[in-house]
Amino acid sequence: MVNLNTVEPRNGRDYYIALGLEGSANKLGVGVIKHPRLASMSGGDNSHNCEVEILSNIRDTYVTPPGEGFLPRDTARHHRNWVIRIIKQALEKAQIMDPRLDIDVICFTRGPGMGAPLHSVAIAARTCSLMWEVPLVGVNHCVGHIEMGREITKAKNPVVLYVSGGNTQVIAYSENRYRIFGETLDVAIGNCLDRFARTLKIPNAPSPGYNIEQLAKNCKNKDKLIELPYTVKGMDLSMSGILAYIDSLAKDLFRGNKKNKLIFDRETGEPKITVEDLCYSLQENLFAMLVEITERAMAHVNASQVLIVGGVGSNTRLQEMMGQMCKDRANGRVHATDERFCIDNGVMIAQAGLLQYRMGDYVKDLSETVVTQKFRTDEVYVSWRE
Amino acid sequence: MQLPQFPGVNIEILLFQDVSNANDIRSKIAELPYAFIDARTICSVEQLMSAIYRVMIESKYNRLRTKSLHSEVLLALSPTSNIGEAFKKFGISDDTKNLIMIEINQDNDNSSLDKTVVNGEIVDFNDDNLQKNSDVNAIRKIYKIDQSVEFENISELSRATVNAIQLRGI
């Protein structure tokens, strides 16, 4: 039996407050949340319905010059130099007067992610914990996304499609773990889109994927589709071949390689396709694959709900396709969150961490707070679900 | 007989033994509204019906490759798409002793099947009678079934022919 009130709120309060710190990639996020202590939570799996109140959600993104990726060491420097200021802002916004008394738990991302950035945030988390004498919980980043998504959408037991710059996974809950049913065998979807954006030399702001989405919307030739490899392997998929192929098409287009008859008209030598067509075809192809593996997982575990999380999850075309798929299944429903929660943030770490804390599962020795670059979603023991 | 998916179509199938006028039938085969198949090439009801089913599917989607449903049955039986070859292999020859006569009637009229065209003994169209007359080696050859593949019984061979029939050209 799950008892989410295993640990009572501190200082006789009738609510819990958690501080969440996220810094696994180029986003530094700090959030403060509140859970009322509900009697109904003592018996039963209500972890998707904590009546969370978001007291603050502050984010600062490390931005690189156009066309450049982010190095771990520079990202770590960004986080290190901003983390205290962002924590301060988040506490002020949340009107936390005295963290020693007002915070129940400090949650930080233990992994997966880039080692140095994770570490720089962990140092701040440990210091706060010792200074304020507040317990710590190390959170799996992916589980953070899932729990935030469940809480926001109230989806009790969805199949989760987790799509971001570094991850592409189809996840479903079973026996106290979030099991990975399908995933990419090579590059992640976000990474694939980002790299193609660089080939197209389109801006990185606000995000490369967003700009591809806009170009795809402007495609004037939606009946025709540029044929791309379709590489679904059971519940897994592979994207590197698709990327290499569409990259070569784009390069031929820019270079004016008239020999490529797919791109240039045999007679006139005029280009037959545009950058918009490429973006549209790429999205249609990749997203069809994502929806298909999600549907495969749904069929496998007999689920009817889907939750999309991660940065790529804010793409409206992906949401639309997923919605259509669900509609054609029995009572299917798709849940997606908006960019506040899709994109990495501190609140999601607080949400997953607070659930874990309320089950009495928090750091007993600081050696448990060592960050880890590799931390699979299914390694986490999910005590807060049945 | 009718196929469940094609209720408006009547199919008549007659199996003849000891036919004496194969030569004569061949000479006027173009005018006769039937299909004639050398019974040596058929090992089961399933094999022949599978081909007829395929003919009906092709017909429904206007994909017939020959002039009539009857000639299409011979093509459908064949593992290759060469029409001439199909006729040669499955059609009757002058020395054919056992044959199958088929009428596919789409107009739902009464059968106009003229049994007198064939001089021979009509026996039940069933697996036992077909197996008596079939030539397993010839069938293996026609369907290009590797000698290394061993069949425990005729139904396994039949299954291989069904696969070939369903998969032709795809």
Next chain:
Amino acid sequence: MSLSHTLTLNVPFENSNQANIAMKVLQPDPILKPQDFEVTYTTEGNDLVASFASIDDRVLRVGVSNVIDSIKTIIETMDEL
């Protein structure tokens, strides 16, 4: 090769509690290349003492600078929060 390149760093905090916290924060992280680099943390009164030993100056430079970065974060946390 021996860890013959050493550096001892002394960081005086306002009180022993702060020095202690800093030590506890730094201690858990494992040494990435134990055969090339070592670090131990102790406190002496209000001071945090970090003793580094390394196979050469390169590894020492990276290791020491990383630890100082962390100590600066610790100090800022205590200062601001």
Next chain:
Amino acid sequence: MSQEIVDAVSQYLTPNVPIKLISQGAEAVVFTTPVHPYCPSNEITKDSKPVQYIIKYRSPKKYRHPVIDKQLTKHRTLSESRLLGKLYLIEGLHVPKLIATDAYNGYIWQEFLGEDLPNDCGFSNLKNYLWMNAKDPYNDVVKDTLFKVGEQIGLLHINDYCHGDLTSSNIVLVRDTNGTNWIPYLIDFGLGSQSNMVEDKGVDLYVLERAIISTHSSFSDKYNDWLIEGFSSVYKKQGKGGVQKLNEVLKRFADVRMRGRKRSMIG
């Protein structure tokens, strides 16, 4: 299940072919029917029980672009039919019998295999079978079954075919004539292909291993060992050359697994 799809199928099949929906997989809707498409005599077995046939229909997927949809439906219907035909000829390999294909419309008729497991454990695919055995997870029959499943995959691979979607739902168990042991059949070849690439084989094994881990986590180590034992036995029968091939496949399998684990790099 959307009624729209059922209606379309009923209309295609005519009222002469009564259908019962048994599953809505990701790419196909599966029905059973007692009616054989062209051999009425096959509708009753020797012990005069009515026979069931499978009708598998790949319905158009509205979520995906029509061009992709048409192509996939056609490709998968064809390759599944083609593989069933070819695999049937491989000695020792068990696949359902292909009865008819309508590639224009995405229909395949197949032999119905398997049964309903006792105590409401569901249909006799490997997934449900392992769940049924959860109370006595390591009994001899389970071991025998998993070994035989491994053998089936070994036979598939050694003949240079890949399944492409090896999950525990895509392996159907049929009781042997004694009724004690189980004979595994591989089904669902829509993503299958003829391939001599170690990569494809490694991915097949990885997909199955993960399917076992995610649905039968507590017993997955032993289960996967038994599968691999059965798989290896097929190669080992081929002597030195077989062992060499086996090692290549197993090595790639390990590589694919590592790649998978490594993936969880950046949040």
Next chain:
Amino acid sequence: MKSPSALYNSPDITEKSFSVKESESRYRTTNGKTTGPSTYVLNAGQVDIDKPSDPKIDHVTQQPTALSKLRMELTGIQDDINEFLTERMEVAKNKKLKTQNSLEEKRIENEINELLDGGDGDNDDEEEKKEAHAK
């Protein structure tokens, strides 16, 4: 409050000590010389908007708090140590070029990069790091 200090030792030189010289500006800033953005991003046109926070000023004394002072002094000491060790590395490098093969050189180089990126000592993540860079 005392100031931070450090003491260096190696087989070829006698002790080198580092201490805060209060008059010098490097001990009175939070923004170190040797802890800026990597040359890689600076070359790509990066403008540094991620400098460390300014020292906290005590509103009574109008002076930096003791901890801010410590942080600034430590920043200066860090620069001293980094510059000193970098200089020694250069010298060692020139010596080494004559005597040692480039393989060993490369190993150390790689390891340093790994340390900088906070790798957890698992060597098979090289590929992923490249990916992270590519982003």
